[in-house]
Amino acid sequence: MSLIEKILQGDHKATAKLISKIEDEPTSTLKEIKVLEERIVPVHTLGITGPPGVGKSTLIARLIEHYREKNKKVGVLAIDPSSPFTGGALLGDRIRMQMPSPDEGVFIRSMATRGQLGGLSRATNNAIKVLSGWGADIVIVETVGAGQAEVEVMRVADTIVLVLSPGLGDDIQMMKAGILEIGDIFVINKIDQGETGHLERNLELVRPGREKEGWVPAIIKTIAIKGSGIDELYKKIEKHRKYLKNKK
Amino acid sequence: MRKKIRVLIAKPGLDGHDRGAKVVAKALRDAGMEVIYTGIRQTTEQIVNTAIQEDVDCLGLSILSGAHVKLFPEIVELLKKRGGEKILIFAGGIVPSEDIPELESIGISKIFGPGTSTQEIIDFIKTQIGADRKRR
Numbered sequence: 515m516s517l518i519e520k521i522l523q524g525d526h527k528a529t530a531k532l533i534s535k536i537e538d539e540p541t542s543t544l545k546e547i548k549v550l551e552e553r554i555v556p557v558h559t560l561g562i563t564g565p566p567g568v569g570k571s572t573l574i575a576r577l578i579e580h581y582r583e584k585n586k587k588v589g590v591l592a593i594d595p596s597s598p599f600t601g602g603a604l605l606g607d608r609i610r611m612q613m614p615s616p617d618e619g620v621f622i623r624s625m626a627t628r629g630q631l632g633g634l635s636r637a638t639n640n641a642i643k644v645l646s647g648w649g650a651d652i653v654i655v656e657t658v659g660a661g662q663a664e665v666e667v668m669r670v671a672d673t674i675v676l677v678l679s680p681g682l683g684d685d686i687q688m689m690k691a692g693i694l695e696i697g698d699i700f701v702i703n704k705i706d707q708g709e710t711g712h713l714e715r716n717l718e719l720v721r722p723g724r725e726k727e728g729w730v731p732a733i734i735k736t737i738a739i740k741g742s743g744i745d746e747l748y749k750k751i752e753k754h755r756k757y758l759k760n761k762k
Numbered sequence: 763m764r765k766k767i768r769v770l771i772a773k774p775g776l777d778g779h780d781r782g783a784k785v786v787a788k789a790l791r792d793a794g795m796e797v798i799y800t801g802i803r804q805t806t807e808q809i810v811n812t813a814i815q816e817d818v819d820c821l822g823l824s825i826l827s828g829a830h831v832k833l834f835p836e837i838v839e840l841l842k843k844r845g846g847e848k849i850l851i852f853a854g855g856i857v858p859s860e861d862i863p864e865l866e867s868i869g870i871s872k873i874f875g876p877g878t879s880t881q882e883i884i885d886f887i888k889t890q891i892g893a894d895r896k897r898r
Contacts, residue, residue, distance in 0.1 A: 527845045530817035538765045601766070602791040608812065609801040616811035623815055626766070626796050 518549050521647045526621060529648045533623055536644070537637040547640050550647045557589075557646035558755050559653045561671025563633060563693065566659025568679040569703040571610035572738040573747075574654055578611065578620055580748045581652060587619045589645030589653040593635055596626040603627075607656060621648055632666030633657035639670050662692040673754045675747070677701045678717075680708030694720050697731055699750050701743075705735045729757055767795040767891050770818045772809040773802045774837065777827035782854060786822060789880035790887070806833055810840040813849055819891050820850035822883075823870075830857050830865065838869045850890050854878065 520528035535543050560577075562570050574590060581588045592607035603626035611622055623645075625635045634657060645653045657667050667674060676697030700717050702710050714733055721731050732750050736743030771787045773780055780802050787799045798816050800808070813821050821841075823834065834853065841849060854874040857865070862873050871890065874883055 526811075526814050527817075530815050534768075534817040596796075597791065597794075600792055600794045602794045603796045604787060604791045605796060605798045608798060612800060612804070612808060615805065616807050621815055622812075624796075624798050628766075 518546060518553070518647070521550070521644060522553060522649075524618070524649050526618075526648075529621060529644055530623065532644050533625075533637065533641045536640045537625065537628070537635070540637065540640070543640070547643060550643050554643065554646045557642065557650050557653050558673070559642055559655060559671045560751060561655045561657065561667035561674040562677060563657040563660045563664065563667050563674065563696075564677035564701075565661065565679075565682065568677045568682075569736075569738045570656050570659075570677050571607045573675075573677060573701065573703060573736065573744075574607075574656055575611045576738055576741050576744040577654065577748065577751075578613075579741075580744060582617065582619060585619075586651035587649050588621075589642075589648060589650035590620070590622040590656070591625055591638055591641055591645070591653065592622065592656040593625045593627060593633070593638065593658050595658050596628050598629075601628070621645060621650070627658060630666075631664075633660050633664030634666045634670065642670060660693055665693055665696050668696045672758055673698050673751055675699045675701055675751070677703050678713060679704040680710050680713060682713065698729065698754050699747070700731055700733045701736055701747060702733065703736045703738050705743075706737050710735060728761070729754070765895070767820070767887065768798070768816060768818045769795050769820050769822060769887070770798045770800070770809070770813050770816060771822045771824065772800055772804050772812070773824050774804055774806055774809055774833045775825060775827050775829045776803060777825065778802050779826055780824065782826075783822075783824035786824070786854065786880060786883060789884060790822075793884040793888075795887070806836040806840055809837060810844055810846065813841065814844050814846050818849060819894075820852065820887055823851065823853040823855075825853065825855040825857070828856070830855075831861055834865055834870055835868050848894075850887070850894070852883070852886065854883075 578588050594605045596603045605624035627635045630636045642653050734747050787797045790797045852872045
């Protein structure tokens with residue numbers, strides 16, 4: 515059986531192998547990607563971005579649980595930076611996403627940026643297609659800890675969740691161009707760790723610019739580690755998915 | 763592009779001390795490898811699942827609890843079942859020398875005891891993976 519057939523049957527090893535091939539020898543996989551594209555329906559892709567340490571991985575872990583309760587298959591691509599000096603990388607996003615026992619309906623892959631700027635790796639876009647072939651009902655892409663200009667995720671994700679936490683910047687920071695403009699949903703995580711009113715008011719200043727498109731980015735407050743606010747986030751993501759569908 | 767060496771550093775079982783595993787993970791990172799670290803208290807199923815999804819070339823097991831004789835063979839068996847028999851397995855931590863031959867016979871390629879330099883581990887991985895890739 516070909517690699518593609520195995521992937522389409524939900525085989526984890528075949529899925530992992532093709533993602534590696536896309537990372538290592540991208541040009542050799544063009545044919546496979548084309549075959550895959552003919553066989554799949556594009557999967558809803560959720561981008562999770564935000565500065566380092568705000569709780570992106572923990573939030574994803576909670577979302578995985580939520581989607582699994584609804585029997586949806588979840589693919590995750592978790593991206594961390596490669597060293598500019600050695601090319602090595604420490605990929606640690608999985609630590610927060612460990613489930614008590616492995617679940618056939620969840621496929622998590624850690625990826626290093628390998629010199630690519632913008633918060634993703636070069637292989638991300640095609641890796642999403644592979645996970646779509648594997649049968650994912652949703653693919654979650656976690657960017658590297660993002661600063662202000664890591665906005666590449668907008669090219670691959672349908673819905674973008676920007677995660678922030680209390681204590682980040684003043685109103686001028688919020689007025690700058692870049693990452694704050696791309697969020698479809700804003701999350702203020704770790705709301706038990708400080709005052710959030712200031713951040714919330716500043717985010718509200720950023721929002722109105724996109725009203726004419728018919729979608730007002732919501733601001734959702736969570737404590738990911740305790741699971742609080744996740745249901746609301748899930749509902750908002752699904753609402754955005756429907757909004758995009760109607761827009762087409 | 764030259765293929766990157768991907769390594770999973772994992773701690774099976776119930777010991778909570780991971781300084782050694784972290785030192786090795788960082789040394790391998792600095793040697794240019796992509797290192798996946800999954801934290802403490804992992805079940806054998808979790809470790810094997812991660813190794814398959816991440817398509818690693820090698821798996822480094824760190825253990826201090828004394829449960830290696832029980833857990834290592836389980837990992838080797840589960841890897842075989844999931845098609846990961848080509849993954850190079852090495853280990854480190856506290857493993858009495860009399861247990862080493864048995865573990866090596868089931869497919870643990872090398873056990874590094876206390877006092878091993880990180881360079882020794884790096885050299886071992888690069889030599890083994892290099893030779894393995896040439897064979898293919």
